[in-house]
Amino acid sequence: MLSRDEYLAEWSRWHGGTDPAASRLVHGWLSLAYALARALSWLPPLAATALGLLVALAAVGPAVAGGAWLIAGGLLVxxxxxxxxxxxxxxxxxxxxxxxxxxxxxxxxxxxxAAYALALWAAGAPGWLAAVFGALCWLPDYLRARAGQAGVAETGSISVWERPTRVAMTGFTVGGAGIVAATGLDAAAGVDGGPALVVTAGAAVGALLGLVGTAQLGVSLRRALGD
Known part of the structure; x- marks a missing residue:
């Protein structure tokens, strides 16, 4: 198995030369994945891919149940x-x-x-906001793919809205709403519908980060594409 530095270099090569060290979150996320891969080197990559999708879909169930179950939903995300x-x-x-x-x-x-967006909606976020959140998860990678088809070798600099950020925002939002529901913090503060407010606020912040991240990527790809 490759060393961690060799793995990070290989990851960079497969992602258009992007330097993971440009973001502490991305670098730390990849380092954690590498540590898990060393411990589970016997596991086929395809099995991990399929299991990840099943777990993401399973997160929708606790989101529908609401209440303290949202904590489980956040953990599954x-x-x-x-x-x-x-x-x-x-x-x-x-x-x-x-x-x-x-x-x-x-x-x-x-x-x-898409499952994350569905979980946010099921947990209490307005449908339009959950849809915007999901669309902004898709858009940066779509732009990178289209730029690649146009001959751009680099995928653009790391933005504030990379995959680890999307996972963290969804997980903390859904799980945080579950903590509010389980502890009754909203009732103690005299606020009605606290979990739904937490989910709506989290989805809104995520959408804002998505807009900023897409703008960052757009500037980077515009330079690469030229006129």
Whole structure:
């Protein structure tokens, strides 16, 4: 298996030369995935990909149940994100990376992000806001893919709205709403519908980060594309 530095270099090569050290969150997330991959080197990457999708879909159930169950929903979202990074770490660090696996992993990422948006809506976010959140999860990677088809080798600099941020925002939002429901913090503060307010606020902040991140990426890709 590759060393951590070799794995990070390989990740950069598969992602258009993007330097993971440019973001502490991304660098830390990838380092955690690498540590898990070393411990689970026997696991096929495809199995981790499938399990990550199933766990993301399973997070919708606790979101529908509401109340303290939202804590479980937030934990499942975080676990699905780790599994998604684990499959890439298993493939790259174990020398099993392929173009087919790369495309499949990207497709599964978009499906899990649709599940995140659905979980936010089920937990109390307005439907239009959850849809905007989901669309802004998809848009940056769509732009990168289209730029790649136009001949851009680099995928753009790391923005504030990369995959780890999307997972963290969804997980903390849903789980935080569950903590409010379980502890009665909203009732103590004299606020009605506290969990729904937490989910709505979290989805709104996520959408704002998505707009900022997409703008950052747009500036980077515009330079790469030229006129």
């Amino acid at each position: 975080g676990l699905s994100g780790l599994l998604d990074s684990l499959d890439g770490a298993l493939a790259l660090a174990g020398g099993r990376a392929s173009r087919r696996g790369y495309v499949l992993d990207s497709a599964v990422d978009r499906l899990t992000e």
